[in-house]
Amino acid sequence: MGVLKSLTIVAMVLGCLCTTMGDDPEYVYPDDWNDPNRDSFLYGTFPDDFIFSSATSAYQIEGGWNTDGKGESIWDNFTHEGGHVYRNSNGDISCDSYNKYKEDVALMAAMGLKYYRFSIAWSRILPQGTINNINEAGINFYQSLIDEMAANGIKPMITLYHWDLPQALQDIGGWDNPDIVQHFKNYAELCFQRFGDRVPLWITFNEPWIVTLFGYGTGQFAPGISEIAYTPYRVTHNIIKSHAAAYHAYNDTYKPFQNGQLGITLNSDWSEPWDRTNQTSLDASDRALQFNLGWFAHPIFKGDYPEIMKTKIAKKSTAQGLSESRLPAFTPEEIAYIKGTGDFFGLNTYTTNQAVANVEDLSNPPSYWKDSDVISWQEGSWPGSGSGWLKIVPWGIRRLINWIDNEYNVPIYVTENGVSTGDKYELDDIIRQKYYRAYINEVLKAIVLDGSNVKGYTAWSLLDNFEWGAGYSERFGLHFVDFNDPDRKRLAKGSVDVLSEIIKNNGFIKSDDKGNAHVVTSYGLAFTCFGVLLSQILNI
Numbered sequence: 436m437g438v439l440k441s442l443t444i445v446a447m448v449l450g451c452l453c454t455t456m457g458d459d460p461e462y463v464y465p466d467d468w469n470d471p472n473r474d475s476f477l478y479g480t481f482p483d484d485f486i487f488s489s490a491t492s493a494y495q496i497e498g499g500w501n502t503d504g505k506g507e508s509i510w511d512n513f514t515h516e517g518g519h520v521y522r523n524s525n526g527d528i529s530c531d532s533y534n535k536y537k538e539d540v541a542l543m544a545a546m547g548l549k550y551y552r553f554s555i556a557w558s559r560i561l562p563q564g565t566i567n568n569i570n571e572a573g574i575n576f577y578q579s580l581i582d583e584m585a586a587n588g589i590k591p592m593i594t595l596y597h598w599d600l601p602q603a604l605q606d607i608g609g610w611d612n613p614d615i616v617q618h619f620k621n622y623a624e625l626c627f628q629r630f631g632d633r634v635p636l637w638i639t640f641n642e643p644w645i646v647t648l649f650g651y652g653t654g655q656f657a658p659g660i661s662e663i664a665y666t667p668y669r670v671t672h673n674i675i676k677s678h679a680a681a682y683h684a685y686n687d688t689y690k691p692f693q694n695g696q697l698g699i700t701l702n703s704d705w706s707e708p709w710d711r712t713n714q715t716s717l718d719a720s721d722r723a724l725q726f727n728l729g730w731f732a733h734p735i736f737k738g739d740y741p742e743i744m745k746t747k748i749a750k751k752s753t754a755q756g757l758s759e760s761r762l763p764a765f766t767p768e769e770i771a772y773i774k775g776t777g778d779f780f781g782l783n784t785y786t787t788n789q790a791v792a793n794v795e796d797l798s799n800p801p802s803y804w805k806d807s808d809v810i811s812w813q814e815g816s817w818p819g820s821g822s823g824w825l826k827i828v829p830w831g832i833r834r835l836i837n838w839i840d841n842e843y844n845v846p847i848y849v850t851e852n853g854v855s856t857g858d859k860y861e862l863d864d865i866i867r868q869k870y871y872r873a874y875i876n877e878v879l880k881a882i883v884l885d886g887s888n889v890k891g892y893t894a895w896s897l898l899d900n901f902e903w904g905a906g907y908s909e910r911f912g913l914h915f916v917d918f919n920d921p922d923r924k925r926l927a928k929g930s931v932d933v934l935s936e937i938i939k940n941n942g943f944i945k946s947d948d949k950g951n952a953h954v955v956t957s958y959g960l961a962f963t964c965f966g967v968l969l970s971q972i973l974n975i
């Protein structure tokens with residue numbers, strides 16, 4: 436009897452254990468929006484032409500900072516100056532992808548990726564930034580990368596500007612000098628000429644909001660300029676004109692026979708109204724998005740800056756004793772020239788904020804941060820990550836996609852999404868596995884349930900890499916990179932399997948996905964029944 440009794444207890448314990456294991460809890464949050472299904476999981480597939488991609492950027496992975504004739508960029512200068520980056524790390528070698536790009540392509544191929552988003556280092560192909568000095572060795576590097584990708588059936592999504600301006604152009608004022616528009620156009624045309632026959636997707640700028648605010652407003656990022664009231668608005672003005680010039684060059688001369696699409700990648704958190712029943716709160720949320728995404732997207736997709744930015748900044752500038760608005764004005768010709776210069780909207784998003792209206796602030800000193808009259812914060816209860824700013828809120832990406840779809844009505848590519856973990860050796864990256872499943876599922880909902888026009892999803896990042904001001908202390912990679920190993924060996928993390936499975940199924944298939952869990956649950960129930968039956972028979 437002793438043995439049977441033990442068996443009964445073991446069966447019951449196993450039964451309970453297996454039954455709970457059958458559930459795979461996704462991220463679930465208190466629902467303040469009266470939508471009981473918000474966090475539930477959706478099984479289904481993406482449209483047949485949906486694109487899965489993974490992203491990196493030149494300065495963050497290449498290394499070879501002065502190899503084969505490459506010129507200095509503002510990030511070379513900024514990191515070498517010291518004092519700006521955690522532990523004074525730099526991208527001199529980083530992942531050494533300049534030498535190991537074939538290995539990187541093999542990793543993508545193993546995941547079943549058909550697209551790869553990477554950026555071109557401007558100063559690798561134009562060391563002084565200008566067209567009169569072309570570095571053929573730099574061109575050859577990107578040709579070899581594209582060759583290797585083609586051999587593996589992987590197509591390029593190329594970012595022209597991912598923050599690494601040639602230092603020589605910064606020496607004449609960088610993005611704050613209107614001459615930059617012509618220099619950027621020349622650089623872009625060189626890229627269209629040399630690579631364009633094999634590039635279906637071009638992105639002019641990556642996250643210009645970060646360039647203007649962190650590069651020229653707070654000075655946290657290269658080139659380290661800190662003037663927050665005027666410079667970001669001037670810099671954005673030049674960036675938008677540069678984007679439009681590149682668009683027209685492509686649209687007029689290259690697109691007719693190269694047949695690619697050209698867009699821009701903007702970054703934003705979702706901005707959740709603190710009280711969805713209160714118009715003041717709804718307006719604050721919208722304002723936060725207009726001052727972030729709309730600042731760039733409105734001129735490009737609709738013509739001119741958002742009305743709310745024009746009126747608010749003009750009113751504040753007057754109250755601050757200025758004779759003209761700190762927000763520069765486009766001429767009617769410029770508005771017409773810029774409007775419609777995007778074939779798609781590239782979206783980088785990672786997290787969500789709550790937003791509530793602030794009292795109107797007309798005071799001096801002026802600052803971009805005060806111009807929108809919005810207070811934003813994140814809930815302490817939202818799960819965190821390896822980055823202080825990145826709280827995990829999957830439902831936010833769906834609402835943001837809906838907002839963009841309603842506002843601009845253009846195809847959307849998610850060009851970055853992902854999560855960091857801290858600087859430790861960890862291959863079973865549970866947080867990242869859950870993050871990708873949950874966020875990609877919300878993208879699926881945005882398409883299937885809401886009818887949003889999302890054409891692709893890009894995971895940031897293929898590799899752990901140089902995370903700007905945080906150096907190597909925050910890891911976003913699907914693959915672990917040991918930065919102390921001279922060989923920079925890459926190791927797949929668990930999230931590689933999770934993403935590969937989603938790519939293979941083009942979504943989430945219930946039988947495949949939950950198959951094992953169901954088997955486990957059935958065994959669990961069987962064990963429990965068996966246990967209950969035994970206990971009845973034996974009258975324990």
Ligand SMILES: *[C@@H]1O[C@H](CO)[C@@H](O)[C@H](O)[C@H]1NC(C)=O
Binds near residue numbers: 512602606
């Ligand atoms: C940064 O650039 C400036 C201007 O070109 C140059 O004078 C300086 O030496 C550079 N600093 C470093 C550390 O490369």
Ligand SMILES: *[C@@H]1O[C@H](CO)[C@@H](O)[C@H](O)[C@H]1NC(C)=O
Binds near residue numbers: 713716791792
């Ligand atoms: C809406 O919120 C604002 C503060 O953001 C508050 O002053 C106002 O009373 C609220 N309105 C209603 C109808 O609750």
Ligand SMILES: *[C@@H]1O[C@H](CO)[C@@H](O)[C@H](O)[C@H]1NC(C)=O
Binds near residue numbers: 686775776
């Ligand atoms: C792009 O080129 C097409 C075909 O020539 C033209 O119809 C369209 O207006 C151009 N787009 C812009 C924004 O100029």
